[in-house]
Amino acid sequence: MKKLIGKKRNPWLPVVAAIMRREKNILLGLRPEGGSLAGLWELPGGKIELGEQPERALARELKEELNIDAEIGHLLFATTHSYGEIGILILFYEVNYWHGQPQPEHHSNIKWVHLDEISNMPLSDANRNVLDRIIKLLK
Numbered sequence: 517m518k519k520l521i522g523k524k525r526n527p528w529l530p531v532v533a534a535i536m537r538r539e540k541n542i543l544l545g546l547r548p549e550g551g552s553l554a555g556l557w558e559l560p561g562g563k564i565e566l567g568e569q570p571e572r573a574l575a576r577e578l579k580e581e582l583n584i585d586a587e588i589g590h591l592l593f594a595t596t597h598s599y600g601e602i603g604i605l606i607l608f609y610e611v612n613y614w615h616g617q618p619q620p621e622h623h624s625n626i627k628w629v630h631l632d633e634i635s636n637m638p639l640s641d642a643n644r645n646v647l648d649r650i651i652k653l654l655k
C-alpha cells in the first residue's frame with residue numbers, strides 16, 4: 517500500500533441530495549445567481565457538515581431550502597464528480613414523505629419536472645451522471 521502521510525491530497529466535499537417524486541415528476545431547484553453553478557437545475561440538498569450524519573444533513577438542508585419537515589428514506593445511489601481540484605461525493609436519498617409545501621427559500625425557482633423533460637433541463641454535471649438512474653426510478 518502507498519504511504520499517504522505527508523502527501524498532499526485533493527479535498528473532497530460530501531453532499532446529500534433528495535429524490536422527491538410526485539407521480540412521474542421530480543422536484544428540481546434552480547441554483548441562484550451569484551453563487552457557484554448559477555442557472556443550473558439540481559436536486560435539493562447540500563453539503564454535509566463536519567460530524568453530521570448524512571440523513572440529518574439532508575433533513576436540515578430540506579428545511580433550510582424548501583421549508584419542509586422531511587422523513588429521509590433509503591440511500592439509493594451515489595456518484596462522484598470533480599470541479600477543478602475539488603471532488604464531490606453525492607449521496608442520493610429517497611424522500612417520500614414530508615410536511616409542508618416546498619417553497620423556494622434558497623433557489624430562484626423550484627419545479628416539478630416530468631421524466632420526459634428532465635434531460636432537456638440545464639443540469640449540473642454531477643446530476644447528468646445519474647440521469648439514467650433518476651429517470652428509471654420515475655418510470
Ligand code: DGT
Binds near residue numbers: 558560606
Ligand atoms: P457553494 O457551492 O459554495 O456555492 O455553496 P452552496 O450552498 O450553493 O452549495 P450546497 O450547500 O448546495 O452544496 C452542494 C455542492 O454540490 C455545490 O457545490 C453544488 C454541488 N452539486 C452538484 N450537484 C448537486 C445537486 O444535485 N444538488 C446539490 N444540492 N448540490 C449539487
